[in-house]
Amino acid sequence: MPFFVFKSYHPMNKFSDKKTLLSLLNKAKSVLILSHHNPDADAVGSSLALYFLIKKLKKKVTVVLPNAFPEFLNWMPASDKIILFENDKEKVKQILPKTDLIFLLDCNSFRRLGTDGLNELITNISAPKILIDHHRMPERYFNAFYFDDKASSTCELIYKFAKHLNWLNNIDKKIAQCIYTGLVTDTGSFKYDSVSPETMRIAAHLLEYNIHHTQIQQNVFDTYSYDRLKLVGYALSEKLRYFPEFKAAYIALSQKELKKFNYKKGDTEGLVNSALSIKDVQISALFTETDKLVRVSLRSKGSLDVNEIARQYFNGGGHKNAAGGQMTIPLDEVTKLFESIVQKLNL
Numbered sequence: 001m002p003f004f005v006f007k008s009y010h011p012m013n014k015f016s017d018k019k020t021l022l023s024l025l026n027k028a029k030s031v032l033i034l035s036h037h038n039p040d041a042d043a044v045g046s047s048l049a050l051y052f053l054i055k056k057l058k059k060k061v062t063v064v065l066p067n068a069f070p071e072f073l074n075w076m077p078a079s080d081k082i083i084l085f086e087n088d089k090e091k092v093k094q095i096l097p098k099t100d101l102i103f104l105l106d107c108n109s110f111r112r113l114g115t116d117g118l119n120e121l122i123t124n125i126s127a128p129k130i131l132i133d134h135h136r137m138p139e140r141y142f143n144a145f146y147f148d149d150k151a152s153s154t155c156e157l158i159y160k161f162a163k164h165l166n167w168l169n170n171i172d173k174k175i176a177q178c179i180y181t182g183l184v185t186d187t188g189s190f191k192y193d194s195v196s197p198e199t200m201r202i203a204a205h206l207l208e209y210n211i212h213h214t215q216i217q218q219n220v221f222d223t224y225s226y227d228r229l230k231l232v233g234y235a236l237s238e239k240l241r242y243f244p245e246f247k248a249a250y251i252a253l254s255q256k257e258l259k260k261f262n263y264k265k266g267d268t269e270g271l272v273n274s275a276l277s278i279k280d281v282q283i284s285a286l287f288t289e290t291d292k293l294v295r296v297s298l299r300s301k302g303s304l305d306v307n308e309i310a311r312q313y314f315n316g317g318g319h320k321n322a323a324g325g326q327m328t329i330p331l332d333e334v335t336k337l338f339e340s341i342v343q344k345l346n347l
């Protein structure tokens with residue numbers, strides 16, 4: 001018997017009808033697109049793809065992200081037009097009253113906009129709100145949805161959203177690049193469970209726009225600094241703890257260790273997947289210590305639901321096979337907690 005109770009009080013998907021979506025769009029002159037704190041390539045790719053799609057309707061569109069996106073996405077078309085709330089709070093406060101439609105992408109709750117005040121600002125404005133997302137259990141306070149937790153990525157949903165509204169002819173090379181980037185990153189280059197025949201058909205269609213897909217892979221993945229590669233080497237050779245009896249592995253890195261390798265945001269990206277790549281490992285974790293908290297990243301294979309584990313124990317959530325959270329207890333207590341959880345999983 002599984003150890004965890006699966007809460008499925010939310011629909012697995014919800015697609016507002018074309019009429020509802022178009023009437024919200026038709027009424028709007030000024031559209032705001034938002035995505036989650038610490039935006040990843042799916043967040044940035046979906047936001048920019050939708051930005052170009054709505055611009056084609058001759059509307060004013062603004063993309064606001066809570067904080068900086070990774071530098072390796074600087075090449076994305078119109079990435080320089082993105083307003084970062086952390087740097088430009090006043091500008092965002094000026095835009096908000098003039099906004100008459102809000103899209104929230106790749107982000108199932110306004111709480112994921114961070115703790116910097118953007119969440120409160122958005123909740124308090126009356127403009128209608130549309131959710132486009134693939135994270136589990138979204139909040140219910142949206143006026144319309146394009147939501148499917150089986151979708152590989154929000155970028156996949158942006159493509160389907162465009163199809164739903166008969167906008168496929170509006171896709172161009174820039175939009176194709178943006179959508180493709182989110183598809184590639186959120187599927188681990190098309191290898192995760194979430195990849196469906198439709199994901200592949202979408203990718204195939206995007207390649208017809210003559211996008212340079214090898215270049216996109218390189219832009220996104222071959223961006224290591226020397227320090228980062230050394231940190232990865234250290235983490236794997238010195239810090240990987242493997243529990244064959246529990247089919248689990250984890251890496252925990254203290255602030256001191258991270259500093260030693262001149263850690264920059266994003267440098268530990270992918271490490272948790274390396275721990276999962278051991279043949280018999282079913283669940284892996286990465287714990288990284290910061291000033292105030294310990295970041296938790298979880299991965300699993302098959303039906304083991306780390307979203308549920310992240311929600312139950314680590315103040316987080318995410319997807320079935322990839323989730324995250326954060327803890328305010330010391331690093332060694334977080335790793336002990338993980339060890340006790342995997343013992344009870346009976347894998």
Ligand SMILES: [Mn+2]
Pocket residue numbers: 042043106134153154186
């Ligand atoms: Mn995503």
